[in-house]
Amino acid sequence: MRITALETIRVGAMPNLLWLRIHGEDGLTGLGETFFGTSAVEADLHDRLAPLLLGEQAGQIERLNRRMQPYAGFSGTGAEQRALSAVDVALWDLKGKVAGLALCDLLGGRMRERIPVYNTCAGPRYLTAADGVRPENFGSAGAVTRGRHEDLEGFLHYPEDVASSLLEMGISGMKIWPFDFAAGARDGSDIARDDLARALQPFERIRAVHGDRMRVKAELHGLWTLNAARKICRALEPLEPDWIEDPIWMDRTPDLALLAREIRAPLAGGETLAGLGAFSSLVETSAVATPIIDITWGGGVTVARKVAALAEARGRTVAFHDCMGPVTLAVSTHLALALPNVREQEISRGFYFSWYGDFVDALPPLAGDGTITVSEGAGLGVSLLADLHRRSDASQRITRMS
Numbered sequence: 001m002r003i004t005a006l007e008t009i010r011v012g013a014m015p016n017l018l019w020l021r022i023h024g025e026d027g028l029t030g031l032g033e034t035f036f037g038t039s040a041v042e043a044d045l046h047d048r049l050a051p052l053l054l055g056e057q058a059g060q061i062e063r064l065n066r067r068m069q070p071y072a073g074f075s076g077t078g079a080e081q082r083a084l085s086a087v088d089v090a091l092w093d094l095k096g097k098v099a100g101l102a103l104c105d106l107l108g109g110r111m112r113e114r115i116p117v118y119n120t121c122a123g124p125r126y127l128t129a130a131d132g133v134r135p136e137n138f139g140s141a142g143a144v145t146r147g148r149h150e151d152l153e154g155f156l157h158y159p160e161d162v163a164s165s166l167l168e169m170g171i172s173g174m175k176i177w178p179f180d181f182a183a184g185a186r187d188g189s190d191i192a193r194d195d196l197a198r199a200l201q202p203f204e205r206i207r208a209v210h211g212d213r214m215r216v217k218a219e220l221h222g223l224w225t226l227n228a229a230r231k232i233c234r235a236l237e238p239l240e241p242d243w244i245e246d247p248i249w250m251d252r253t254p255d256l257a258l259l260a261r262e263i264r265a266p267l268a269g270g271e272t273l274a275g276l277g278a279f280s281s282l283v284e285t286s287a288v289a290t291p292i293i294d295i296t297w298g299g300g301v302t303v304a305r306k307v308a309a310l311a312e313a314r315g316r317t318v319a320f321h322d323c324m325g326p327v328t329l330a331v332s333t334h335l336a337l338a339l340p341n342v343r344e345q346e347i348s349r350g351f352y353f354s355w356y357g358d359f360v361d362a363l364p365p366l367a368g369d370g371t372i373t374v375s376e377g378a379g380l381g382v383s384l385l386a387d388l389h390r391r392s393d394a395s396q397r398i399t400r401m402s
Contacts, residue, residue: 001026011391012393019032019384021384031327032086032296032300033296035328041083058091064087068087069084078274084300092106092301093379102334102377102378105338118215119171120219160210166349175217175219182198183195189225237264256287257285260287268291271294275303289317291318316341318339320332345372362383
């Protein structure tokens, strides 16, 4: 089946989110998604990738993934890699529909029917105003807010209550990032003693009320130098975090190795990396207990399954990042069910129970025991709402085969 068109859709309500539909000559479509810098990604999809893809056989995914590799922008999760990732996900969705199989069944079958989730404690408006991961883009009201799943305000002001709410849902893992609000996070060179103590309080309060019933992960967003990260990690160790994520930029592999030798807490990270080479370096350091890949940033399904195999060969688990959009969650859940070395899947209930359902017809079902599975249907089992492109804030661009 040949590729006949590439279609992109964006909506003003979520300016960082872009959806891609790849059209096949038999009328089937495959759905992809990516996040951040959507104008640049959209331009790359239509101007660079469409001429490479139109008229090609949609099922030749490995060949097309290699063909899409850019010369400039080949590394990191820049616009070119995010565009490639969206295409790759859409091609796998389309392949599943052609085969009449769910993606997880197409990838060798299910290792498990459901997988536990952990909650990234973002609120519904997290990262919706601009591209940056910084406090002014966290969607915070700057005050104590107890709205539905306002989990960012929650972990800052009443973390033990957020943990209680999650445990009632059967979810025993949560991720928080209070260190981002320290003054030193602006340049990352150091963190003041008072700021360090303040950032530790949510972890301390959760432990005081819930003990080890809640597995708490610390997110550092790669903001810190090695010395500052060392100070933070050592302060966290007595609180036994489930992992410490992105303590420094994950491409600084020598520094990661140094840090891992000096602390006891396990490290995780890698969502800002792309491509097999970058993840191979990350895995080879032996410093990161759990590599994390964002499937819609890092190279799509084609790369993600290879990264998982690299980690498996080293006896490590891998995790898939989801704090972006509903398609990212869907494709991540499919891989989490299909691959042997995945322990849990990230969700953000602040997204899941608010705006995710405004754009797609189905979501991976969450159960009351804190596990998730995939929607019924072939491919991803998720489609954009039929009239999404007709919204007053929607923009649509289509490049067709001539």
